[in-house]
């Protein structure tokens with residue numbers, strides 16, 4: 001069952017299409033959606049105990065993938081408030097086509113930003129520029145939209161040691177093999193990225209929904225920063241990992257508050 005109205009962080013198991021349909025309309029401030037990217041192969045990881053983890057990411061054609069995603073984006077639009085917004089995280093494979101879907105569902109005048117997440121790590125390429133970024137497409141629902149510009153360290157010599165407003169290029173390293181936040185769930189995004197996005201686009205106390213939550217990064221970021229996070233994933237392993245992370249986050253907060 002989908003909690004409504006939301007008063008607590010939660011992670012639900014199932015296809016987000018069905019879970020979204022069971023939600024109250026206009027109940028969410030922000031959706032951050034990080035769907036499978038249509039890589040054409042199974043995404044694999046490994047738990048700390050060495051057990052295999054993963055999810056399927058193969059569609060017969062890109063058009064079938066886009067039809068699948070469009071249906072879910074339409075369902076996401078229904079649950080967003082009139083002053084809500086959406087961030088859709090994709091990559092070079094489909095971002096140009098997903099932007100057209102968002103133009104269609106939200107209106108091209110509702111486009112806000114094409115955010116580049118520049119993650120740095122990984123190999124190089126001999127025959128082209130190495131692909132080192134993902135695309136996060138930001139759309140609003142209506143005329144009003146909450147936004148608090150994130151501040152990042154300035155890089156110019158003149159501004160040395162000071163903060164400046166972030167641009168639409170976010171240079172944040174992806175999670176390395178030794179990172180303590182690593183869960184082993186494939187394609188886990190860094191908390192630092194989600195903390196920045198949540199703080200910038202969800203009002204304090206507001207509701208953020210992640211319909212493809214995987215290891216629960218968005219829900220943890222929401223809880224950490226005084227927002228209400230709701231996650232959904234169809235894979236039971238992802239849901240278990242996300243719930244464990246959320247419980248750990250809640251435990252460390254309670255310990256902090258008590259001590």
Ligand SMILES: C[S@@+](CC[C@H](N)C(=O)[O-])C[C@H]1O[C@@H](n2cnc3c(N)ncnc32)[C@H](O)[C@@H]1O
Pocket residue numbers: 014015016017034035036037055185186187188189190211212213214215216217218232233234235238
């Ligand atoms: C790119 S991963 C998300 C990673 C996540 N942002 C994190 O930080 O761990 C995509 C997720 O979508 C989930 N997924 C795929 N199809 C789904 C569906 N129809 N409904 C809900 N979740 C789905 C997969 O199980 C996978 O966990």
